[in-house]
Amino acid sequence: QVQLQESGPGLVRPSETLSLTCAVSGLSISSGYYWGWIRQPPGKGLEWIASIYYSGSTYYNPSLKSRVTISSDMSRNQFSLDLSSMTAADTAVYYCARHTSGWGFDFWGQGSQVTVSS
Amino acid sequence: DIQVTQSPSSLSASVGDRVTITCRASQSISTNLNWYEQKPGKAPKLLIYDASSLQSRVPSRFSGSGSGRDFTLTISSLQPEDCATYYCQQSHTTPYSFGQGTKLEIK
Numbered sequence: 602q603v604q605l606q607e608s609g610p611g612l613v614r615p616s617e618t619l620s621l622t623c624a625v626s627g628l629s630i631s632s633g634y635y636w637g638w639i640r641q642p643p644g645k646g647l648e649w650i651a652s653i654y655y656s657g658s659t660y661y662n663p664s665l666k667s668r669v670t671i672s673s674d675m676s677r678n679q680f681s682l683d684l685s686s687m688t689a690a691d692t693a694v695y696y697c698a699r700h701t702s703g704w705g706f707d708f709w710g711q712g713s714q715v716t717v718s719s
Numbered sequence: 720d721i722q723v724t725q726s727p728s729s730l731s732a733s734v735g736d737r738v739t740i741t742c743r744a745s746q747s748i749s750t751n752l753n754w755y756e757q758k759p760g761k762a763p764k765l766l767i768y769d770a771s772s773l774q775s776r777v778p779s780r781f782s783g784s785g786s787g788r789d790f791t792l793t794i795s796s797l798q799p800e801d802c803a804t805y806y807c808q809q810s811h812t813t814p815y816s817f818g819q820g821t822k823l824e825i826k
Contacts, residue, residue, distance in 0.1 A: 612746030649815040662814040709762035
């Protein structure tokens with residue numbers, strides 16, 4: 602069974618960079634598939650942030666592209682998200698998930714609450 | 720960017736009712752439309768992918784249809800555990816986008 606687990610700081614100060622990691626178990630991230638990040642502000646809907654293909658190709662939401670970097674570490678079977686210049690508007694639950702081209706996000710992490718506050 | 724508009728934003732129905740939620744894309748997306756169920760405090764769960772394919776272990780009372788711009792999620796006989804928020808999502812083109820959500824309540 603594929604499992605994903607996010608980890609990162611629960612609190613980030615304004616203007617700082619958020620770094621999140623998603624550890625994958627039950628499947629090698631180098632075996633195929635896309636691996637992505639989605640966020641959900643409190644009481645709001647879902648927003649796709651970025652995805653990385655097993656080959657290393659990356660895809661970003663243009664609304665966040667200037668501040669986002671997605672990367673993978675196959676030796677640790679995990680992938681990561683960096684989001685710079687954080688503001689209160691970035692306060693959200695951040696999810697990592699697996700997906701295939703054209704199809705849905707089929708395995709999700711439990712989510713990581715991130716609050717931006719001084 | 721492709722926008723997806725979901726309706727209604729909320730609805731209330733009784734156990735046993737047939738429930739329909741619709742999603743319209745701003746341009747044709749073939750069948751690259753997926754549906755999710757999200758319960759409070761939990762991650763979304765994939766119900767339907769590729770417009771009409773039932774994800775593994777999802778009850779058969781859930782079904783999806785449509786192609787091009789217009790799509791439908793149907794629950795054939797509403798159960799108490801179906802109380803949740805439902806989202807559609809287009810996977811045709813990046814940036815992937817989600818509908819605004821439909822909050823389903825049980826009368």
